Amino acid sequence: MANRPPLTLKVYRLLTAMATPAAAMVLNYRLKRGKEIAARMPERRGESTIARPDGPLVWLHGASVGEMLSILPLIECIRDRDNTVLVTAGTVTAAELAERRLPPGVIHQFVPLDMPQFVARFLDHWRPNLALFVESDLWPNLIMAGSARDIPMILINGRVSERSFQRWRLVPRTIGALLSCFDLCLAQSAEDAARYAGLGAPRYITTGNLKGDVPAPPADATKLRQLQTAIGRRPVIAAASTHPGEETELVEVHRKLKHTFPGLLTILVPRHPERGPSITGIASDAGLMFAQRSLGELPDLGTEIYIADTLGELGVIYRVAPIVFIGGSLVKHGGQNPIEAAKLGAAIVHGPHVWNFAEIYTALDAAGGAEMVTDTGKLTLRIGAWLRDAEARKSVAQTGHRAMETLAGAFDRTVAALDPYLMQFRLGHGSHGENA
Numbered sequence: 012m013a014n015r016p017p018l019t020l021k022v023y024r025l026l027t028a029m030a031t032p033a034a035a036m037v038l039n040y041r042l043k044r045g046k047e048i049a050a051r052m053p054e055r056r057g058e059s060t061i062a063r064p065d066g067p068l069v070w071l072h073g074a075s076v077g078e079m080l081s082i083l084p085l086i087e088c089i090r091d092r093d094n095t096v097l098v099t100a101g102t103v104t105a106a107e108l109a110e111r112r113l114p115p116g117v118i119h120q121f122v123p124l125d126m127p128q129f130v131a132r133f134l135d136h137w138r139p140n141l142a143l144f145v146e147s148d149l150w151p152n153l154i155m156a157g158s159a160r161d162i163p164m165i166l167i168n169g170r171v172s173e174r175s176f177q178r179w180r181l182v183p184r185t186i187g188a189l190l191s192c193f194d195l196c197l198a199q200s201a202e203d204a205a206r207y208a209g210l211g212a213p214r215y216i217t218t219g220n221l222k223g224d225v226p227a228p229p230a231d232a233t234k235l236r237q238l239q240t241a242i243g244r245r246p247v248i249a250a251a252s253t254h255p256g257e258e259t260e261l262v263e264v265h266r267k268l269k270h271t272f273p274g275l276l277t278i279l280v281p282r283h284p285e286r287g288p289s290i291t292g293i294a295s296d297a298g299l300m301f302a303q304r305s306l307g308e309l310p311d312l313g314t315e316i317y318i319a320d321t322l323g324e325l326g327v328i329y330r331v332a333p334i335v336f337i338g339g340s341l342v343k344h345g346g347q348n349p350i351e352a353a354k355l356g357a358a359i360v361h362g363p364h365v366w367n368f369a370e371i372y373t374a375l376d377a378a379g380g381a382e383m384v385t386d387t388g389k390l391t392l393r394i395g396a397w398l399r400d401a402e403a404r405k406s407v408a409q410t411g412h413r414a415m416e417t418l419a420g421a422f423d424r425t426v427a428a429l430d431p432y433l434m435q436f437r438l439g440h441g442s443h444g445e446n447a
Contacts, residue, residue, distance in 0.1 A: 287320025380411025
C-alpha cells in the first residue's frame, strides 16, 4: 500500500490476527451448518494440495455463484491466452458450480479466511501475477497483502449500491485506502463509477455488467424432458431465487389463482436450496399438495407447489415456466439477477427492491419487458392477467429478450481494459508474482 493505512485497517488487521486461534471453531461451526466442505477446510487456512503451475497465473475472486457465472466467459478468454487461471470463492454452492462449469485446467480453491496468516500462506503459495476481484467482495487483509506484494489488482464488474455508498462514506479513509490498492476499477454503470470516484478510487472506467454477456443457462436434456412430461399442458408459474418471506407470498398467490386456473402449478426455487424443508412447511400449512425436487420427486397431477430446492437447475425451470417472479425483490434484499430468465423467454415480474441490478431492471421495465409490483395483491393480478392473455405474455417476454441484447458488450470492454496487463505476460514482463 503506497500510503500508510488508516487506524481502522491497522486495528482490523490486529484483531483478525488475534482471532486466528478461533478459526477452527468458526470453520467447524460453519461445517455443521453445511457452509463448508470437510475435505477442503485447509483451503480456508490458505493451504493447498495443488502445486502452483509454472508460468503466469491470473487469480479471479468472486463471493458466490452469481459472480462466478458472470466471469465464466472471461475465465475462458484468459485461459485461452496460455495463462493458468485460479478462481476463488467463499461458498459451497460456488464450489459445486465450479466443479460443473469451470473450463478444463482452471483451478478452483476456497478463498482463505481474511486473517493475515492465512492470507500470507495463500499468496506465498500461488504468487499471482494479476488479481481480479469481482463486483464488491473486498476483504481488507487480502487486498492490503496483495498490494504489499505489488500484485496488480483490478476490480471488475464493480458495483456500489447507494446504500453501501452512504455506509462507506462514514469511513472515507478506510474505503479510500482499500480502493487505492487497485490499479483500476471497472464499473458496471456510470452511477457505480461516480460512486467509486466519490469513495477515492484513483482510476475507474465504466465497462458495463458482465452478466449481460453470459449465455443463457444450460439445461440437462433428460431432466428437462422428464419435467416437461410430468407437467404436461398445465399452467405454470415459477418464483426464482426466493428469500424468506417471499415463499409465503407466492403460496398465497397460488391459493388465490388456483380456482380460476385449474391445474395451476407453482414452482418455488429458493435462493438457498437448504431452505427446501422449511418451504414444504409453508405449503403444508396452507393445505396445498407439494413435491420436493431434492428428494428426486417430480410433480404429479395432484401437486400444486413444486419446491425445486436443487442447485444449478434454473436453466431447466426457466424453460418450463412462461411466467417468472424474480426473488429478493418483495423483501428488502436488493433483487436477484433477471437476465437468465429474460434470455430464455420468460415474462418477468418483480418487487420494488431491486437495487442490486438497478440498471438491468430499469432497462427491462422501461422497455416493457418486465413489470414491477409492490405487494401480493398486485402480484396476483399481474400473474393472473398473463395466465389469461398468452399473447400479452409473449409480447412482454419478447420485449425483455430484446432489452437484454442492448445490455451486451461489457465482456469486450472488460477484455480491452485488461489487455495491457495480460500483454505483459506475453512480453515476459509479468514475472514478479513468481519471485515474490
